[in-house]
Amino acid sequence: MGRWIWLGLLCLPLVSQAAEMYRWVSPSGVITYSDSAPPVGAAQPARVYRESEAPSEAAPGAEKPAVVLYAFACGPLCDDAMAWLAERNITYSLKNPQTEAEAATELKKMTGVMEVPVLRVGDKHHKGFEPANWTRLLTGAGYAVRAGKP
Structure with a gap:
């Protein structure tokens, strides 16, 4: 029984890595990372992607497709x-x-x-x-x- 508990605890970091992560800046300038969506009015809200799943962005200054x-x-x-x-x-x-x-x-x-x-x-x-x-x-x-x- 104790082995199963330890095995479950070892798997917890894998579960937390799968969650979406967000980044935003508070009005006082504090940068926050969280698995909760940014509050309304937060500056520079963004979803944080793992490198393997990040969408490709348009080049800066490039016109976006229709x-x-x-x-x-x-x-x-x-x-x-x-x-x-x-x-x-x-x-x-x-x-x-x-x-x-x-x-x-x-x-x-x-x-x-x-x-x-x-x-x-x-x-x-x-x-x-x-x-x-x-x-x-x-x-x-x-x-x-x-x-x-x-």
């Missing part, structure tokens, strides 16, 4: 996708493949199907509304993806 959302009145899924982008202040172009033949052709060529929503950032895209994957796609293109307005 963001395009392929969607139409598909119900809660498309509504949630648009609300998610709006909450994060991401500027995007909306293309409706139901009413725009060119958008339908682009979508079919890109994904092989006529399913929405699809988020395209530059030459990369993700089919379906999955916030974690959309965040990776946007941060990899140099967009700051945080809920709410700074």
